Amino acid sequence: MIIELKDIHFNYGRIKALQGITLRLSEGAVGLLGPNGAGKSTLLRILLGFLAPQKGEGRVLGYDIRLEQSHIRRYVGYMPEDDCLIPGMDAVTFTAHFGELSGMPRQEAIKRAHDVLFYAGLGESRYRLLETYSAGMKQRLKLAQAIVHDPKLLFLDEPTSNLDPQGRKEILELIKDISSKKDIQVLISSHILTDIESVCSDVVILNKGQLAAQGKISELKQLHFRLYEVKIKGDGEGLVKKLKAMGYKVDETEDKLLKVYMPAEREILEFFRAAEEEQVQIRRFVRSQTSLEDLFAKAVGVD
Amino acid sequence: MTIREKGYTHWDGELKERRLPWWPITWLGIRLAFKKKYFKFIYFGSFIPAFVFLAGIYISERIEDFRYMIKGSTRILEVNPAYFKTYFTSDFLLFMMVMILVVSAAGLISDDLKYNSLQLYFSRPLEKRDYLIGKAAIIFFFLLLLTVVPGFLFIIFKLLFSGGFHFIASYPWLPFSVIVYSLLLTSFFCLYALFLSSLSKNRRYVSILIFAAYLFLDILFGFFYENFRKPAFALLSLKVNLQQLGAYIFKQKPAYPVPWYWSFLILLAICSLAYFVLRSKIKGVEVVK
Amino acid sequence: MTAVIETSKLSKWYGNVLGLSDVTLQIEPGITGLLGPNAAGKSTFLKLLTGQIKPSIGQVSIFGRSVKNNYALFSRIGFCPEQDSFYEEMTGWEFLTSLLKLQHFSATEVKPRAERALEIVELIGDKDRLIRAYSRGMRQRLKFAQAIAHDPEIIILDEPLSGMDPLGKRKLIRLIKDYKGQGKTVIVSSHVLPEIEALTKNIILIHQGKIFAKGDIHYIRDLIESHPHMVFIKCADPRRLSSLFLGEDYVLKLYFGPGPQALLVETNNRDKFFSLLLSLLVKNRIEVEEITSPDDNLQAVFDYLVGK
Numbered sequence: 001m002i003i004e005l006k007d008i009h010f011n012y013g014r015i016k017a018l019q020g021i022t023l024r025l026s027e028g029a030v031g032l033l034g035p036n037g038a039g040k041s042t043l044l045r046i047l048l049g050f051l052a053p054q055k056g057e058g059r060v061l062g063y064d065i066r067l068e069q070s071h072i073r074r075y076v077g078y079m080p081e082d083d084c085l086i087p088g089m090d091a092v093t094f095t096a097h098f099g100e101l102s103g104m105p106r107q108e109a110i111k112r113a114h115d116v117l118f119y120a121g122l123g124e125s126r127y128r129l130l131e132t133y134s135a136g137m138k139q140r141l142k143l144a145q146a147i148v149h150d151p152k153l154l155f156l157d158e159p160t161s162n163l164d165p166q167g168r169k170e171i172l173e174l175i176k177d178i179s180s181k182k183d184i185q186v187l188i189s190s191h192i193l194t195d196i197e198s199v200c201s202d203v204v205i206l207n208k209g210q211l212a213a214q215g216k217i218s219e220l221k222q223l224h225f226r227l228y229e230v231k232i233k234g235d236g237e238g239l240v241k242k243l244k245a246m247g248y249k250v251d252e253t254e255d256k257l258l259k260v261y262m263p264a265e266r267e268i269l270e271f272f273r274a275a276e277e278e279q280v281q282i283r284r285f286v287r288s289q290t291s292l293e294d295l296f297a298k299a300v301g302v303d
Numbered sequence: 304m305t306i307r308e309k310g311y312t313h314w315d316g317e318l319k320e321r322r323l324p325w326w327p328i329t330w331l332g333i334r335l336a337f338k339k340k341y342f343k344f345i346y347f348g349s350f351i352p353a354f355v356f357l358a359g360i361y362i363s364e365r366i367e368d369f370r371y372m373i374k375g376s377t378r379i380l381e382v383n384p385a386y387f388k389t390y391f392t393s394d395f396l397l398f399m400m401v402m403i404l405v406v407s408a409a410g411l412i413s414d415d416l417k418y419n420s421l422q423l424y425f426s427r428p429l430e431k432r433d434y435l436i437g438k439a440a441i442i443f444f445f446l447l448l449l450t451v452v453p454g455f456l457f458i459i460f461k462l463l464f465s466g467g468f469h470f471i472a473s474y475p476w477l478p479f480s481v482i483v484y485s486l487l488l489t490s491f492f493c494l495y496a497l498f499l500s501s502l503s504k505n506r507r508y509v510s511i512l513i514f515a516a517y518l519f520l521d522i523l524f525g526f527f528y529e530n531f532r533k534p535a536f537a538l539l540s541l542k543v544n545l546q547q548l549g550a551y552i553f554k555q556k557p558a559y560p561v562p563w564y565w566s567f568l569i570l571l572a573i574c575s576l577a578y579f580v581l582r583s584k585i586k587g588v589e590v591v592k
Numbered sequence: 593m594t595a596v597i598e599t600s601k602l603s604k605w606y607g608n609v610l611g612l613s614d615v616t617l618q619i620e621p622g623i624t625g626l627l628g629p630n631a632a633g634k635s636t637f638l639k640l641l642t643g644q645i646k647p648s649i650g651q652v653s654i655f656g657r658s659v660k661n662n663y664a665l666f667s668r669i670g671f672c673p674e675q676d677s678f679y680e681e682m683t684g685w686e687f688l689t690s691l692l693k694l695q696h697f698s699a700t701e702v703k704p705r706a707e708r709a710l711e712i713v714e715l716i717g718d719k720d721r722l723i724r725a726y727s728r729g730m731r732q733r734l735k736f737a738q739a740i741a742h743d744p745e746i747i748i749l750d751e752p753l754s755g756m757d758p759l760g761k762r763k764l765i766r767l768i769k770d771y772k773g774q775g776k777t778v779i780v781s782s783h784v785l786p787e788i789e790a791l792t793k794n795i796i797l798i799h800q801g802k803i804f805a806k807g808d809i810h811y812i813r814d815l816i817e818s819h820p821h822m823v824f825i826k827c828a829d830p831r832r833l834s835s836l837f838l839g840e841d842y843v844l845k846l847y848f849g850p851g852p853q854a855l856l857v858e859t860n861n862r863d864k865f866f867s868l869l870l871s872l873l874v875k876n877r878i879e880v881e882e883i884t885s886p887d888d889n890l891q892a893v894f895d896y897l898v899g900k
Binding site: 075086181 | 327
């Protein structure tokens with residue numbers, strides 16, 4: 001169990017930021033979602049060992065969040081949302097410096113800095129001054145300094161912000177690779193749901209200081225009835241009529257896009273047979289799931 | 304035969320707690336200072352008085368050999384506590400210390416504020432006091448090297464060239480004074496520079512501030528003193544306050560008839576203000592917004 | 593549909609730094625997505641459209657009139673920039689009303705317009721708070737409000753969803769789609785391709801200062817000949833299924849996996865392939881779980897056109 005929180009309460013003066021959060025997370029990649037002001041940043045601060053909750057207890061990586069905060073920070077990597085660098089130096093010095101501050105011996109820090117910069121895709125530019133870096137490079141630099149000391153827990157705050165489509169794809173691939181290792185827990189806070197879906201297996205949704213939903217994305221999204229998204233080529237009218245006659249429920253959402261509800265007793269094969277008879281090509285056939293967006297909206301209690 | 308595994312690899316070392324967690328900050332700060340264009344020039348230039356005074360010690364001892372050249376028997380150059388006081392409170396030395404601060408210390412905190420790197424520091428096992436100690440140690444390194452080391456070298460040279468220990472015997476408190484005054488100068492300038500550095504995100508602005516505040520207060524003092532002739536105005540100038548204290552510590556007569564403890568109180572007040580502002584500025588930066 | 597915006601041989605250099613090179617296109621009413629790598633020329637393009645900079649070669653015309661110095665035209669365009677720069681000491685209300693006054697609306701018109709705009713973006717409750725106190729999402733919505741307050745016919749949005757939480761994004765997307773329904777022209781520039789896909793199928797891809805693609809995503813995908821189409825099939829016995837179409841020459845490549853029940857086919861003729869697939873499934877009574885086209889999306893189109 002990497003993160004265990006029991007009934008955490010935190011107030012900033014009179015503002016109740018967290019009201020009774022109980023959470024248990026083990027290995028894997030977890031997405032942290034929530035509307036602005038839901039308490040995500042406060043939760044991260046507590047997990048990072050930076051704030052102590054007024055009530056409740058917890059352990060991160062086995063260390064108590066009240067008494068052993070600096071131990072937590074030794075084994076945690078943090079990739080902040082804002083750009084951060086130190087002017088006048090190159091990437092190797094920068095990364096090695098933060099490795100040293102985490103407790104690595106100097107030479108080890110330098111060695112690991114090179115490895116990590118290559119991994120993050122900054123190999124060619126690691127000797128250049130940081131002020132010359134583009135937005136995408138700064139993002140990778142932040143990731144590099146977060147993993148240089150081989151943390152057991154990695155916090156990524158909006159890791160794809162300010163990146164162009166290529167950069168986003170590459171960072172997401174790096175994150176997927178890191179979280180595929182069995183012994184690093186990755187916690188990603190992001191507003192871009194497609195990113196969370198592509199990287200994370202679990203999700204934690206906060207709202208108004210409380211836990212609104214938590215669990216495996218695939219389980220949460222699963223619809224318990226057989227709804228399929230179908231894209232066709234050809235004249236769909238006949239097919240829709242036939243399907244309805246067979247007891248299916250069919251909704252045409254967009255041009256050539258159908259939502260087909262298959263009754264329990266029907267076989268998939270019958271659907272395809274009907275399509276062939278009507279000379280309609282089936283170009284897309286996939287089980288519908290709730291979108292993460294709908295899940296989010298439902299968890300947060302909006303429309 | 305093996306092939307290197309693609310993808311993320313782990314590090315097989317162990318993270319250790321450091322004895323001095325702030326040491327990397329200090330070492331980095333010192334290296335970065337030396338990379339700056341004018342720093343080497345200014346820093347080594349500030350050692351010139353040290354060399355001059357060292358030479359003076361040599362000459363003052365060997366002046367016996369030149370005695371026959373000189374009419375009269377008075378010593379021209381005498382090495383005594385006043386000599387030390389002259390070195391340590393010289394306008395040039397104090398000014399050079401301010402210039403060193405301008406080049407090496409202006410960006411210490413302001414750069415971190417501007418480029419948001421405080422978040423990275425505090426997500427490490429680093430306390431706020433460690434961060435401040437690390438930054439302060441950079442300034443301590445440069446300034447102590449400029450004060451304590453020459454001070455002790457003077458004493459050693461004097462002993463060497465005079466061939467005996469009677470110098471130390473007559474002024475046994477002198478090494479102690481050297482240490483105390485060096486620490487005083489260094490601590491004051493350190494807090495002064497870090498305080499100003501935490502006030503702004505713009506390094507250029509801070510460097511102007513460090514320079515201008517020092518100069519402005521001195522000019523202000525000069526203006527009021529010339530016009531009103533009240534010695535109390537001496538307390539306006541940072542330079543004069545430091546010099547008054549220097550005179551007291553080296554048991555010399557101060558330049559202005561103002562008791563030394565006033566100067567000390569003023570400097571202490573500034574240091575305390577600096578300390579509290581620093582703590583609040585660093586505290587005010589959250590790791591996660 | 594008549595084009596609302598037309599450019600002809602539009603080019604812009606900054607000294608000798610390339611901005612945009614030889615862009616000739618028309619934009620019709622509706623939502624058009626604008627995408628491209630960093631420094632591709634997107635912001636240059638938008639600035640040229642809104643008249644903020646003058647072209648080095650070529651011209652831009654909106655509603656049939658040249659943009660050059662045509663201030664009357666500007667009141668028909670709304671622009672929501674990417675940068676976050678406000679007068680922090682103003683309240684949201686003051687900010688919006690002062691901009692409206694700059695648009696020459698009389699005092700009696702300014703108030704209802706500002707109110708309506710703030711209601712639409714749901715900032716009406718916070719209108720008297722200082723902008724300094726606004727959260728990221730609120731600033732974004734305020735930017736949007738100033739872009740629509742004067743009822744423009746053309747709305748240009750540069751990264752409008754950045755920094756907003758998923759619910760805010762949803763609302764804004766709905767709002768933008770409303771504008772399409774009203775017959776207005778909306779140009780949305782973004783790096784987050786799934787968000788563009790949620791808004792529109794019509795895109796313009798800029799890279800290295802040139803237009804690399806313009807039109808419907810799916811048609812563009814069809815045109816990319818160098819990358820044949822991929823079809824992903826999940827069924828109980830993929831190997832048996834594949835053996836049935838191995839003989840066809842429009843089946844170019846076959847990949848098995850991931851997992852024992854999956855199959856990925858590359859084909860250069862989707863029509864023939866899907867017809868064949870359907871008849872094979874029915875004739876051989878094969879239970880299929882999933883059929884999808886993994887590269888029929890914007891990210892794939894982007895990668896194929898721009899990627900290394």
